[in-house]
Amino acid sequence: MKENTENANNGRRKFMVGAGSLAAxxxxxxxMDMASSAQxxxxxxxxxPWPYVKLDPATTAELAYKEWYRVFCGAAVINSIFSQLAxxxxxxxxxFPADAFIFLEGGMAGFGTVCGSIAGANVxxxxxxxxxxxxxxxGALMGADIFDWYAETAMPVFTPKSPKITxxxxxxxxxxxxxxxxxxxxxxxxxKPLGSAERKDRCARVAASVAYHLVEKLNxxxxxxxxxxxxxxxxxxxxxxxxxxxxxxxxxxxxTPPRAKK
Amino acid sequence: MKENTENANNGRRKFMVGAGSLAAxxxxxxxMDMASSAQxxxxxxxxxPWPYVKLDPATTAELAYKEWYRVFCGAAVINSIFSQLAxxxxxxxxxFPADAFIFLEGGMAGFGTVCGSIAGANVxxxxxxxxxxxxxxxGALMGADIFDWYAETAMPVFTPKSPKITxxxxxxxxxxxxxxxxxxxxxxxxxKPLGSAERKDRCARVAASVAYHLVEKLNxxxxxxxxxxxxxxxxxxxxxxxxxxxxxxxxxxxxTPPRAKK
Numbered sequence: 001m002k003e004n005t006e007n008a009n010n011g012r013r014k015f016m017v018g019a020g021s022l023a024a025x026x027x028x029x030x031x032m033d034m035a036s037s038a039q040x041x042x043x044x045x046x047x048x049p050w051p052y053v054k055l056d057p058a059t060t061a062e063l064a065y066k067e068w069y070r071v072f073c074g075a076a077v078i079n080s081i082f083s084q085l086a087x088x089x090x091x092x093x094x095x096f097p098a099d100a101f102i103f104l105e106g107g108m109a110g111f112g113t114v115c116g117s118i119a120g121a122n123v124x125x126x127x128x129x130x131x132x133x134x135x136x137x138x139g140a141l142m143g144a145d146i147f148d149w150y151a152e153t154a155m156p157v158f159t160p161k162s163p164k165i166t167x168x169x170x171x172x173x174x175x176x177x178x179x180x181x182x183x184x185x186x187x188x189x190x191x192k193p194l195g196s197a198e199r200k201d202r203c204a205r206v207a208a209s210v211a212y213h214l215v216e217k218l219n220x221x222x223x224x225x226x227x228x229x230x231x232x233x234x235x236x237x238x239x240x241x242x243x244x245x246x247x248x249x250x251x252x253x254x255x256t257p258p259r260a261k262k
Numbered sequence: 263m264k265e266n267t268e269n270a271n272n273g274r275r276k277f278m279v280g281a282g283s284l285a286a287x288x289x290x291x292x293x294m295d296m297a298s299s300a301q302x303x304x305x306x307x308x309x310x311p312w313p314y315v316k317l318d319p320a321t322t323a324e325l326a327y328k329e330w331y332r333v334f335c336g337a338a339v340i341n342s343i344f345s346q347l348a349x350x351x352x353x354x355x356x357x358f359p360a361d362a363f364i365f366l367e368g369g370m371a372g373f374g375t376v377c378g379s380i381a382g383a384n385v386x387x388x389x390x391x392x393x394x395x396x397x398x399x400x401g402a403l404m405g406a407d408i409f410d411w412y413a414e415t416a417m418p419v420f421t422p423k424s425p426k427i428t429x430x431x432x433x434x435x436x437x438x439x440x441x442x443x444x445x446x447x448x449x450x451x452x453x454k455p456l457g458s459a460e461r462k463d464r465c466a467r468v469a470a471s472v473a474y475h476l477v478e479k480l481n482x483x484x485x486x487x488x489x490x491x492x493x494x495x496x497x498x499x500x501x502x503x504x505x506x507x508x509x510x511x512x513x514x515x516x517x518t519p520p521r522a523k524k
Contacts, residue, residue: 097354190520242442
């Protein structure tokens with residue numbers, strides 16, 4: 001940033017000598033500022049943390065709920081936060097192609113892997129707070145905290161002001177970050193099919209719940225009060241990346257992965 | 263875009279009348295073009311498809327292999343493609359914060375969900391070709407094809423020119439898009455722990471293999487020859503989002519999800 005500003009100032013000085021016109025100089029200075037700030041916005045997206053202002057969790061959740069019916073879980077969580085920051089802050093939120101993350105739906109392209117809402121939350125936390133490669137652990141830890149909280153919580157937590165479905169939506173605890181297990185457990189408890197209006201509204205409310213919780217974490221971080229509660233050392237502890245629900249698939253016969261020779 | 267250009271032209275005419283100076287006018291025109299193209303790049307990221315030129319699959323795979331050792335699987339796949347397009351095309355690739363996607367490592371934040379390489383491939387295919395919300399299915403279908411191919415293929419396919427590990431790397435078929443299962447099956451077959459240099463090189467080569475395959479698909483798409491081979495109707499067929507490996511977790515007792523009343 002400093003270097004860019006210095007280059008711009010040098011260019012401006014040179015031009016003013018050449019033109020010898022105060023009016024032209026002033027007009028040009030204005031346009032140089034435009035060009036300079038546009039150039040700055042191009043590089044802002046790769047510098048962390050991204051500028052952030054505190055958001056209201058309930059407002060964000062309402063936006064996520066609404067957005068689910070347009071772009072589904074992952075993009076809904078990202079957009080609920082980025083649309084507000086695009087308004088309040090501007091770049092790099094304005095230019096970020098959040099709608100592309102509609103592919104997070106159905107556990108990514110319909111494969112039932114990671115729940116799109118928590119994947120979207122990880123996109124947002126790592127973009128705003130910053131990724132590990134940028135020298136901070138907080139974005140990754142916040143994302144991992146969201147995984148833990150999601151798996152342990154009876155979902156959905158958030159009820160929108162004007163829900164599309166007014167009958168009670170059953171709450172279930174997934175014990176897993178996977179869409180297939182989270183949705184499957186809910187479908188079994190609610191006795192509702194995947195294509196039902198109730199299942200859709202459940203997932204819209206899950207997106208809203210995740211957006212609410214993420215904004216609480218981001219607000220804490222913004223105030224310098226974020227402390228990670230989770231544990232991302234599953235790989236270290238068990239010797240393999242894992243979803244913390246070993247016995248769901250392995251029953252009583254959890255395999256022991258190869259360990260380093262001591 | 264047309265409207266912006268017309269506005270810029272109007273502004274330019276007004277200024278030239280006021281300044282009455284050819285030199286100032288010419289200099290200003292140049293800076294107006296700078297400002298205008300910078301403004302254009304801000305909006306380009308939300309218009310699909312993104313500009314694309316054919317890439318060499320092997321070159322891309324070598325880049326992904328190298329990048330794995332810096333930003334791990336997901337960001338390596340994205341960067342292997344975006345770094346070349348940033349060079350050959352420019353925006354919106356130049357401004358895209360691909361390094362943030364380091365969080366895809368270890369099946370997202372270490373939770374062993376979706377393999378980061380195929381998640382990164384889905385980020386890239388949906389950003390380049392475009393998401394469903396932009397009126398095309400090809401980006402989503404290409405991402406789903408990558409999932410299918412990944413699960414069915416003995417991995418890694420690609421061997422880099424100068425690998426860090428020169429002994430043979432065992433190939434395994436994951437039958438799943440999940441990091442936990444893909445890495446776990448490989449670890450069992452190779453008898454190597456998660457932290458071993460061999461496991462790391464295996465994953466770096468998987469990222470390279472996925473990048474290679476994705477560029478083949480993108481090149482076909484660029485030539486108008488992409489035809490999706492996969493099937494993303496798992497939800498329709500089985501009534502739940504799924505990973506196509508039901509019996510891995512459910513054994514012989516695959517539950518039947520609730521179905522819509524006929």
